[in-house]
Every structure is written in structure tokens, then in C-alpha cells.
Amino acid sequence: MFFASDNWAGAHPAINERLMRESTRFAAAYGTSELDRSIERRFNDLFEREVAVFFVATGTAANSLALASVERPGGVVFAHTEAHVIEDECGAPDFFSGMRMIPVDGGEGKMNPLNLKARMARYPQDAVHHGRAAAITLTQATEVGSIYSLDEIKAISSIAKAGSLPLHMDGARFANALIGLDTTPAEMTWKRGVDILSFGGTKNGCWCAEAIVFFDPDMAKELPFIRKRTAQLFSKSRFIAAQFEAYLNDGLWLELAAHANAMADRLREGLRASNSARQAWPTQSNEVFAIVPKSSAKAAADKGAKFYDWLQPSNMQDTVSDDETLIRLVTSFATTADDVDAFLDAIA
Structure with a gap:
């Protein structure tokens, strides 16, 4: 019953097998192998246009280097209050980009467009003392398990475009x-x-595979130097490419995500039917947040369930009583229906 994080799951067998095959041969280093190049071209097909792709090892590196590529002196970056770049990356985006992350409030883990405009207005381009607006970043799926709709992404991007x-x-x-x-x-x-994407594979069955994708290759001219200077240019980067080859082959990546989401749906259904536990708020991805009696949480933990207690986010509507606790449950490609049912039985 491992629900602490999808990072706890191992790597999918198809990805392991591809890494094993890659380990027996020689190939050019530093991202110049034919495998590296072929997977870069695969991203063109995936996104239906020419893109520039750079492999890195971690999501923190992908976010930090992506923002570093659009750095402006005195720049500030707008993100949701609970965004990973603010709360969970130890200041790495600030450190590598030289810019500050500015929180923007909004329900369901999403930036509210009106709040975003108000925050941006405080950082005009001539605000030498306060700093100036430089970029916007949003998380998809969000840190609280919600998903920006296509219209919501467009609303944020329209604000970004209006502010250049x-x-x-x-x-x-x-x-x-x-x-x-x-x-x-x-x-x-x-x-x-969207101009730049941190494309994650690690949480969804890869061993260690993240990519920075630029939808306008001209925006990526400085990234090779930024990546090298930040120690993210792997000499054997083909092992990241090999993971992505297996990951993207025959839609495996979508199959793994669909399974994780389905297991989260099973959790959500079980919580809706529970007499003692409940969802803290609706979610759509593979993260579920639940309010459970402390005694039930302990009983589940004693039976081997792994999950995290969670701090209440801003704009949370429900209340957690003194004898309850808020927990986060994350499903993965390796979660089974038996895992879900055993957890639901443990908190019943």
C-alpha cells in the first residue's frame, strides 16, 4: 500500500529492458548519439511541430533551467501559491534563474487570472526597486491534484502574451x-x-528522465550553455533518451498514466462511499487528498500503508477537526486495485 508518492514506484519493465540493451553498446557522448537525435525528433512528432528538446535528470532541474533560459535582471516569475517551484524545490528556480518566484492565489491550486493581473501590475517593466515581470509558470497537473482546462491554460497564456x-x-x-x-x-x-514545457517521465514509470521542451527553437539558443554550466549535460545522455524511447513507444506513457488515474478514481470512489473518511476536495489526476480520523490513519499506517500527512492549502473549503488529519495519497503505474481496496479497508 504505497501511496506516499509516485516517485516511490520503480521503473516499468519495458524501460528497464531498454536500459539493459543500451548498456551493452558504444555510442557518441554528450547528447550527440543517433539515439539522442532520434528521440529529439520523436518529440517533434509528439507535439506536431518542430521543437527544441534538452534532456535533464530531475524535475527541479527542468523547471530551474527552463526559467533560467528566460532570465531578466530584476525579473520575477509568477506562480501559484502552492506551486512546486515555490514550495518544494529549495529555492533552486530562484538560484539558477536569478529571479524571484512571486505567489499568486487561486482556488483548486490554479492561478486566478484576476489575481495574476493584479500581481503583475505591481511589477511593471520600469520598477527598478521592486523588480519587473519576466515569466509565468503553471503546474499541470497541479500540486493539489486538479487540472487546468484548455480554456484555463489559454486564459493564463493570454495574460502572458499581453505582457510579452x-x-x-x-x-x-x-x-x-x-x-x-x-x-x-x-x-x-x-x-x-505555452512556450516552454518541463516534460516529466520519472513519476510515470521512468528511472530518471525529464526533458525541457521549447516550442520555439529560437528561444532555446542559450540552453546548451545553461545546461552545461549547471552540471546537467550527461556524458551518457543516451540513457535518458533510451528511457524516453521505451516510454513513448506504442503509447506506453499514456497507458501508465491512465492506469495511475484509474487507481486514483478507485480511491475517490471508495472515499465517497466511506462513513468515516472523505475527500478533502475533488481531484482529477493521480493525487487524492483525504480527511480521515487520526485513529484510522494510524490503523492504516500500522498495516503498512505509506502516505504523507499534508498541510492545509490556501482556499481549502472543508475543515479538519482535532481528531482528524489531512493526508495525501498518490497512485502510480505500479498501484494495484488490491492496494487500493486494502487501504480503504484499513481506514474503514
């Missing part, structure tokens, strides 16, 4: 959001005005 700002998407759970919306990678990104 690049829009970055943190896609650590990109595939889960894609399945949740039943749409295409192109529709959820550049067709809605």
Missing part, C-alpha cells in the same frame, strides 16, 4: 493531466500558448 512574457508549464505529471483532459500534447501546450 513567456509561459512555462511544469509538467511533472504531464501524462496524468493529458489523460484527465482526454486531449493531445499539442492541444495542452503550444496550441494554448
Whole structure:
């Protein structure tokens, strides 16, 4: 019963097998192998246009380097109050980009467009003391399990374009959001005005595979130097490419995300039927947040369930009583229906 994080899951067998095959051969280093190049071209097909792709090891690196590529002296970056770039990356986006992350409030883990406009108004381009607006970043799926609709992405991108700002998407759970919306990678990104994407594979069955995708290759001219200077240019980067080859082959990545989401649906259904526990708020991806009696949480933990207690986010409507606790449950490609049912039985 492992629900602490999708990062706890291992790697999918198909990805392991591809890594094993790659380990027996020689190939050019530093991203110049034919495998690296072929997977870069595969991203063109995936997004239905020419893109520039850079492989890195972690989601934190992808977010930080993506924002570093659009750095402006005195720049500030707007993100939701609970965004990963603010709360969970130890200041790495600020450190590597040289810019500050500015929180924007909004319900369901999404930036409210009116709040975004108000925050941006405080950082005009001539605000030498306060700093100036430089970029916007949104997380898809969000940190609280919700998903920006295509119209909501477009609304944020329209604000970005009006301010001549690049829009970055943190896609650590990109595939889960894609399945949740039943749409295409192109529709959820550049067709809605996204300029740069952190494309995550690690949470969805890869061992260590993230990519920075620029939908206008001209925006990526500095990234090779930024990546090298930040120690993210792997000499054997083909092992990241090999993971992506297996990940994208025959739609495996979507199959894995669909399974994770389905297991989260099973959790949601079980919580709706529970007499003691309940969902803290509706979610759409592979994250579920539940309010459970402390005694039930302990009983589940004693039976081997792994999950995290969670701090109450801003704009949370429900209340947690003194004898209850808020927990986060994350499903993965490796979660089974038996895992879900055993957890629901444990908190019953």
C-alpha cells in the first residue's frame, strides 16, 4: 500500500529492458548519439511541430533551467501559491534563474487570472526597486491534484502574451493531466500558448528522465550553455533518451498514466462511499487528498500503508477537526486495485 508518492514506484519493465540493451553498446557522448537525435525528433512528432528538446535528470532541474533560459535582471516569475517551484524545490528556480518566484492565489491550486493581473501590475517593466515581470509558470497537473482546462491554460497564456512574457508549464505529471483532459500534447501546450514545457517521465514509470521542451527553437539558443554550466549535460545522455524511447513507444506513457488515474478514481470512489473518511476536495489526476480520523490513519499506517500527512492549502473549503488529519495519497503505474481496496479497508 504505497501511496506516499509516485516517485516511490520503480521503473516499468519495458524501460528497464531498454536500459539493459543500451548498456551493452558504444555510442557518441554528450547528447550527440543517433539515439539522442532520434528521440529529439520523436518529440517533434509528439507535439506536431518542430521543437527544441534538452534532456535533464530531475524535475527541479527542468523547471530551474527552463526559467533560467528566460532570465531578466530584476525579473520575477509568477506562480501559484502552492506551486512546486515555490514550495518544494529549495529555492533552486530562484538560484539558477536569478529571479524571484512571486505567489499568486487561486482556488483548486490554479492561478486566478484576476489575481495574476493584479500581481503583475505591481511589477511593471520600469520598477527598478521592486523588480519587473519576466515569466509565468503553471503546474499541470497541479500540486493539489486538479487540472487546468484548455480554456484555463489559454486564459493564463493570454495574460502572458499581453505582457510579452513567456509561459512555462511544469509538467511533472504531464501524462496524468493529458489523460484527465482526454486531449493531445499539442492541444495542452503550444496550441494554448505555452512556450516552454518541463516534460516529466520519472513519476510515470521512468528511472530518471525529464526533458525541457521549447516550442520555439529560437528561444532555446542559450540552453546548451545553461545546461552545461549547471552540471546537467550527461556524458551518457543516451540513457535518458533510451528511457524516453521505451516510454513513448506504442503509447506506453499514456497507458501508465491512465492506469495511475484509474487507481486514483478507485480511491475517490471508495472515499465517497466511506462513513468515516472523505475527500478533502475533488481531484482529477493521480493525487487524492483525504480527511480521515487520526485513529484510522494510524490503523492504516500500522498495516503498512505509506502516505504523507499534508498541510492545509490556501482556499481549502472543508475543515479538519482535532481528531482528524489531512493526508495525501498518490497512485502510480505500479498501484494495484488490491492496494487500493486494502487501504480503504484499513481506514474503514
